[in-house]
Amino acid sequence: MAARIGNHRPSAPSAAFWGACLYFLVLLSASAQTAEQLQAEMKRMEAGAGFATDTAYLNLANELGFILAESSPDSAVSYLDLQLQRCREARYEKGEAEALKIYGNALQNKGDFRGSISYYSEALEIAKRLDGEKLVPGILNNIGLVNYNLGNYAEALNSFYEAIKGADLTKDANVKAAALNNVALIYFEQDKLEEAKEKYREMLAIYQETGNKGRVILAYNNIGDVELKQNKPLEALKNLQVAYQSATELNSPEFVEMTSRTLADIYAALDSADRAEELYLQSIALSRENGYGVPYAHSLIGLAELYYQKGELQQATDLAKEGLAQAETMAQPMQMRNANELLSRIYEDQGDFQAALRSFQLFKFYNDSINTSHSQRLTATLEAEYEFSKKEMEYERASSRQRWIIFSACAGLLAFLIILFVEYRNKKNLDKAYHSLQDKNNEIASKNEALEKALSQLKAAQAQLIQAEKMASLGELTAGIAHEIQNPLNFVTNFSQLSAELIQELSEERAKKPEEQDPDLLDEILSDLQLNLGKINQHGKRADSIVKGMLEHSRASTGEKVQTDIKSLINECLRLSFHGLRARDKSFSADFSTEVEPDLPQAQLVPQDISRLLLNLLNNAFYACANADFRKENPDLKPLVTVSASCIAKGSPKARLKISVTDNGPGIPPEIIDKIFQPFFTTKPTGHGTGLGLSLSYDIAKAHGGELTVQSVPGEFTTFTVFLPV
Amino acid sequence: MKILVVDDERDVEDLFRQKFRKEIRNEGLELLFAFSGKEALEILEKNRPPQVATVFSDINMPGMSGLEMLGIIKDRFPKLQVSMISAYGDADNYQKAMNSGAKGFFAKPVDFDSLKKEIRDISKS
Incomplete structure (x- = not known):
């Protein structure tokens, strides 16, 4: 069975909650003196003045209080009331915190868990104010133990956890190891054996480092205990051999008893009955001698089981009965259950079925009670586990x-x-x-x-x-x-x-x-x-008039419209065009005729522009029908340009002058007839025409609000017609 | 002696009549006028052989040019003398006229003295 550690003396199994669990205390004072030694020392100091405010004296008084709280909690309470008053008067806060904690210990030992919690809390409050908070982790571990005893596993684990954390900060290895042991105990309760073993190993490492031999033995013992429960007796055996060896060397009865008992359980599991018997007997002897009640019951029942296995029923019965009586004294349901179970088997073998039934009923009762409390604890620990892992995560x-x-x-x-x-x-x-x-x-x-x-x-x-x-x-x-x-x-x-x-x-x-x-x-x-x-x-x-016309032609158009005699304009242009062509081309020969309507009305025109238009049309006409190439190809054709002028829709508002220039040249091919009014379009050889003549003529006609159209039949004629408003 | 003058300018008639007033009055010179090549040919065609001693013709005329007419006259009436009168007294026109059988070539403005001499030469022959 694993043991848990609090600030209790190991020699106080009466306070044990469960039969197989041992309480250990964390010793806070460096020197472990007896009550008598402490009282003598204090007496000596009381002779001097102001001893009540001397911190050294107050520390001694606390040590004495600690011992009293363990051995005689009732008398410790009134002693500690005085001690608290002294510390407060001396304004010695560290001493006050220590006294409050010891007060908590005393109340816990008295079974007043709630009272102890309130003292621990007061102590904690002061401890937190103190520089370095060195007392805090220990107080937290004690609070955890109270909560554990009250079944508040979640709060217990919280406190243990805070204690571990605080101990890490204050480098308080003892408190850390004690808290680890208590955490492992909760894992053990939950059957989380690997986790429990891990915590015990952490604890072992700490004690090995600090060289605390007793606690190293405890750690080995507890690890072996876990391994036995894991059904790994050979591994458990190794650890317990180490623990038993150390305990024997240390010559400490409590550790020898503890390790011999656990070792006996292991040998029993390994069917080494003789070794087990020997060790149980050692445990029984040591327990009886030192008054270890729970271990005594445990080993008696374990030995009874061994004898029963060997068929020595009478011896088994006697030991079992003695174990049961011891367990009943100690109010240990686990041992009472084990004893009754063994007895019911023995009675059954002996044919005493009535006794067997009675024992079995008792076994059943204790077993149920254990299972119930166990499952309650399990629920609580599961909850605690959750809180704990939350804390751990935090x-x-x-x-x-x-x-x-x-x-x-x-x-x-x-x-x-x-x-x-x-x-x-x-x-x-x-x-x-x-x-x-x-x-x-x-x-x-x-x-x-x-x-x-x-x-x-x-x-x-x-x-x-x-x-x-x-x-x-x-x-x-x-x-x-x-x-x-x-x-x-x-x-x-x-x-x-x-x-x-x-x-x-x-x-x-x-x-x-x-x-x-x-x-x-x-x-x-x-x-x-x-x-x-x-x-x-x-x-x-x-x-x-010719010179004037020439000047007018070369001059930019004034754009001014004047009354113009169309007939004379046509004749002038005809002659100019004809003689111009004749002058340049000696072979040029063409006839022209005019068909001008007699009483042609005068028109409002820009004469320079219209003469330019007519000259363009006439030049084109003469060129078309009388150029050398065309005449060579058509020697019989007499080139003729005819100019006709008339007035259409005479008298109406739509009256228009219609001037046509017709030549009997080759005509305009249909594929280019649409292009002839485009600027720069020309059929003349390069350098012979600007390609702007007809384009400008078209613009002039448009500018007069008139029109310029063309009709042509290839091989027959081409006629350009200008319509101008009268 | 009949002389045919061909020119599209109608005022040529007045000019020639006045210039040759004395010859017309005193020497029996008769001037005929045609205002196009076509008209001239019609006059010449009236009588065969033509009653005209010589023809003086302008070159630059609308329709049939003087040179064209010269060709036709020389074709139809090879013996008829034709002299050309041109505003453009250039070598090109002169060459063409002479090649076509022209008797003489006069540049405008006409030097009437030389023209009269020409007429006298013709009348003597």
């Missing part, structure tokens, strides 16, 4: 909290760095995107600028082209114009010369005698002179 957490905080900080830092990095990268990407966007914007802006520049250049170029087209057509006309000017100039020259001659002739005639003068001739000369002056005037005006 402890784990507490100790790992710091690691966790460091880890968290590191993780946080790492996360922060990662976020920083990601942010940095995002920012970089954004910057990049922003920059590339800016670049693109700049690019677009510069392209826009370039486009605008190109557009303005294009507009300028267009204006230049229009002007160039004008000049080109002017160039084309130059020859025609020259001819048109040359002719009137020739007439002017000729008629003026002629007139001079006529005047000469007139003078000569008048110089004659009057009778010789020919009056008819004189009349004729005078009438010719008049005619000639008219001709000179007429041709001068003709030249003038």
